Structures are given as C-alpha cells and as structure tokens.
Amino acid sequence: MKKSIVAFILIVAFLAIFIPLASINPDGLEKVAQTFGAKEQKPIWEGLMTDYSLSFISNSYVSTLLSGIVGTAIVFFSALIFSKTFTSRKRKT
Numbered sequence: 001m002k003k004s005i006v007a008f009i010l011i012v013a014f015l016a017i018f019i020p021l022a023s024i025n026p027d028g029l030e031k032v033a034q035t036f037g038a039k040e041q042k043p044i045w046e047g048l049m050t051d052y053s054l055s056f057i058s059n060s061y062v063s064t065l066l067s068g069i070v071g072t073a074i075v076f077f078s079a080l081i082f083s084k085t086f087t088s089r090k091r092k093t
Helices: 002-021 028-035 060-086
Strands: none
Touching: 002 060
C-alpha cells in the first residue's frame, strides 16, 4: 500500500508540472467537428468536471489542476481496488 501512495504522489506532482503545458487547441474529435461545421448540441448531463475544470473554482489553473488530480485519483484508486479484488490471495510457489 505504501508503494501505491508514493506512486499517487508522483502522479500528482507530474500533473502539477505538466497541466500548465496542456494545449488550448481542440482535441481530435473537437477539431473534426469544427472542420465539418458540426454544431454542438446541448448535453443531457453536464458531468462532474465539464471541460476538465471545476465550475465552483474561478481560477482556471487551479480548477484544471484539481480536476486532473481528482480524475487521476478516481482512476488510480478504482484500478487499485479492481486489482486487489480480482487477484488471488493464495499464490502457488
């Protein structure tokens, strides 16, 4: 478990350094939609972190950073729980 915490801290540090370098240009799907003139429809559900930000934080850098950390934590701990659940406790030597 200690290794998992260290790995998570390293990932958060990586995010803190590289999030400011994220491109402001549209991603692949958004670029194709712009190229072909597709209009964005109103979504059924906005989601928790729309456009990789937290709406209740006004500072865009902090909002994006926290969104990245929260998203990474969700994926990291989900994978950790999944791996612990489905790996065998009894190992044959």
